[in-house]
Amino acid sequence: MKEINYLSKDDxxxxxxxxxxxSYDRDILTTLYQPIIGYxxxxxxxxxxxxxxxMEYSPLTKHEILLKEMDIGIDELYAARLKxxxxxxxxxxxxxxxxxxxxxxxxxxxxxxxQEFFEDIIFKGLLARKIGEREVQKLTMIFSSPEIxxxxxxxxxxxxxxxxxxDEEESLKTITIKSSRGRKTINIRSNFAIGEFLKExxxxxxxxxxxxxxxxxxxxxxxxxxxxxxxxxMSDIVSRIFDPNxxxxxxxxxxxxxxxxxxxxxxxxxxxxxxxxxxxxGDQEFAKKLNMMTQCSPIDYLRIxxxxxxxxxxxxxxxxxxxxxxxLTAPVxxxxxxxxxxxxxxxLPKSYIEKVGASLKRKGVTTALAACNALTxxxxxxxxxxxxxxxxxxxxxxxxxxxxxxxxxxxNKLLEGF
Numbered sequence: 252m253k254e255i256n257y258l259s260k261d262d263x264x265x266x267x268x269x270x271x272x273x274s275y276d277r278d279i280l281t282t283l284y285q286p287i288i289g290y291x292x293x294x295x296x297x298x299x300x301x302x303x304x305x306m307e308y309s310p311l312t313k314h315e316i317l318l319k320e321m322d323i324g325i326d327e328l329y330a331a332r333l334k335x336x337x338x339x340x341x342x343x344x345x346x347x348x349x350x351x352x353x354x355x356x357x358x359x360x361x362x363x364x365x366q367e368f369f370e371d372i373i374f375k376g377l378l379a380r381k382i383g384e385r386e387v388q389k390l391t392m393i394f395s396s397p398e399i400x401x402x403x404x405x406x407x408x409x410x411x412x413x414x415x416x417x418d419e420e421e422s423l424k425t426i427t428i429k430s431s432r433g434r435k436t437i438n439i440r441s442n443f444a445i446g447e448f449l450k451e452x453x454x455x456x457x458x459x460x461x462x463x464x465x466x467x468x469x470x471x472x473x474x475x476x477x478x479x480x481x482x483x484x485m486s487d488i489v490s491r492i493f494d495p496n497x498x499x500x501x502x503x504x505x506x507x508x509x510x511x512x513x514x515x516x517x518x519x520x521x522x523x524x525x526x527x528x529x530x531x532x533g534d535q536e537f538a539k540k541l542n543m544m545t546q547c548s549p550i551d552y553l554r555i556x557x558x559x560x561x562x563x564x565x566x567x568x569x570x571x572x573x574x575x576x577x578x579l580t581a582p583v584x585x586x587x588x589x590x591x592x593x594x595x596x597x598x599l600p601k602s603y604i605e606k607v608g609a610s611l612k613r614k615g616v617t618t619a620l621a622a623c624n625a626l627t628x629x630x631x632x633x634x635x636x637x638x639x640x641x642x643x644x645x646x647x648x649x650x651x652x653x654x655x656x657x658x659x660x661x662x663n664k665l666l667e668g669f
Contacts, residue, residue, distance in 0.1 A: 264311070265357070292335050344358070380620075387615075445472060474506060488509050511567055549574070569599055569605075591603065
């Protein structure tokens with residue numbers, strides 16, 4: 252359901268800094284964030300930033316003034332505000348005054364540092380979607396610190412202890428400095444809502460939130476994305492393997508195995524009649540395939556590729572390795588599966604798919620489109636292992652193989668089909 256816009260030009264607002272902001276943040280915001288959020292959202296951020304100084308003299312200001320300063324309408328302002336909130340640059344609070352008016356508090360937060368930005372697959376992926384991976388690679392070079400060559404110079408810098416003595420300032424031992432405002436950033440929400448999961452498991456299984464470590468929640472989220480589980484389904488799975496008497500309440504291997512069994516009995520396949528938000532537009536088959544790669548979990552995608560039959564345990568294990576060991580996103584795993592099935596005669600040789608997956612990881616590929624572009628640029632494939640996989644073989648190991656070199660001509664034909 253679409254959220255109702257309560258914002259009015261007659262509503263008052265005040266701005267506060269949730270973290271320290273520096274001048275170099277403007278370069279980060281303009282170069283890295285603007286392609287993602289758009290120029291209007293960026294203009295709103297900078298305008299609110301400038302309002303902080305004015306608030307020293309006039310704590311409250313009407314939104315009408317903000318609209319005039321930016322020369323935009325109230326709907327445009329509201330849309331820009333949502334983009335800032337969604338990307339983690341702004342938090343908004345509302346206090347109702349009477350029946351028809353309200354006062355808003357806007358809290359500005361610093362953008363991620365360039366290193367944090369490029370290490371975050373979500374932010375890097377969003378930027379790549381807007382400007383392309385090649386430009387992203389250029390930006391990583393621009394924002395990286397160049398190595399300084401010292402040549403024949405010998406370092407003679409003084410050490411801390413040779414210059415300063417804490418004994419001279421005994422008061423330093425007793426003074427505790429508290430800073431209420433540091434360089435804070437806000438983490439954006441992932442597809443799997445951990446907060447909603449915790450609420451669900453507290454209500455249905457009576458398991459306390461404090462029982463979960465951060466790494467537990469990270470693994471739960473990963474498994475949920477891999478298999479395509481929602482909050483309710485993941486709560487059911489976790490409650491079945493949760494051991495309150497163990498030091499580590501969750502056994503990750505047991506969690507994975509339970510999720511796999513649950514999936515085999517309750518497979519979730521996208522209904523073609525369902526309404527979905529398409530990331531790639533167009534009626535071409537390639538666009539449809541990209542949308543399917545983006546929307547499906549890896550388990551569902553492989554099941555669809557093999558005529559809606561459940562994947563073999565060996566194939567499911569391969570998908571888990573791509574997710575856990577190589578930390579590939581679900582759309583990238585789906586693209587890799589599609590490519591490998593095409594290249595290897597509808598088989599998934601473990602060593603082959605791992606080598607290609609490792610290559611995608613090194614390149615920082617995070618989207619289905621980027622994965623397809625990277626894979627179809629290959630011209631000299633490595634030897635392919637010709638494994639004999641059987642879907643019904645529960646103890647499949649497939650160790651025996653023969654190597655077969657694919658020629659460039661054969662590869663080009665396969666890529667055309669892909």
